[in-house]
Amino acid sequence: MPKVIAEVQTPGRRRRSEGKRAAILDAAEALFISEGYERAGVDAIAGRAQVSKRTVYDHFGDKETIFLRVLERVNDALVTTIRAAIDEELLPGRDLQEALTAFGHRIVDRALASSDYFAFRHLDAQQRPALRLPEADRDRPEQMLEKRFAELAAEGAIRAPDPALAVRHFTALTIGLAREAVTAQRAGARPPDTAAIIADGVAAFLRAYRPG
Structure with missing residues (x-):
């Protein structure tokens, strides 16, 4: 039963995950442009995207990867x-x-x-x-x-x-x-x-x- 529920919820979780990913990239792009790469920290990116710092790392791993994806x-x-x-x-x-x-x-x-x-x-x-x-x-x-x-x-x-x-x-x-x-x-x-x-x-x- 739990497996069935997980399968039913997967599309919704995927949409939420994609939404968070897009929000992180939007926030990172704005901060990299306004603050520059060195000054734009992961904490600031997470705050602007309204996600946890852990969520940022889960999606991208590190700031260099975020920059390259942007x-x-x-x-x-x-x-x-x-x-x-x-x-x-x-x-x-x-x-x-x-x-x-x-x-x-x-x-x-x-x-x-x-x-x-x-x-x-x-x-x-x-x-x-x-x-x-x-x-x-x-x-x-x-x-x-x-x-x-x-x-x-x-x-x-x-x-x-x-x-x-x-x-x-x-x-x-x-x-x-x-x-x-x-x-x-x-x-x-x-x-x-x-x-x-x-x-x-x-x-x-x-x-x-x-x-x-």
Whole structure:
């Protein structure tokens, strides 16, 4: 009988456990951003999440693991945004200049302007070697875009024997310059014309990579 009761209660306990885990990560993210990794203690994380310190340790083990899980969660949210931009903007048969421009705007306007991106940049700046995401996770956005550029090359839309290099050139000319302009604005510079940056960058990329 007790076994049956335990099985019936398992989904409810699982939901409560998942809720506590999410609350801990929410609290940790807020404290790591506001206080920094060194000053954000497990006691403070537990208090903000309204759980016991033992519950925090039961779920994550130590503060380093909490930090990495927070960083992974923020990174996953950014990857989801980038994947959607690739799937919805870089469509087969769409005018390439229009597609690349729309993709650049999606990344700048939604990803770079998002709270997830702000959190990732803030957390990433605090990293020590032990607190870094695996390279496979860090490189996922570039790998997704590289796959799409390889498909564009196979379709004859671009001339890119090295899709990875083409991705680096494209992002440097568009998203990279837009990111620098946005960062400068936060430091007091005038608002950037990201539309012009993206348009100019796409045009420069196509001059180099469009067959002709």
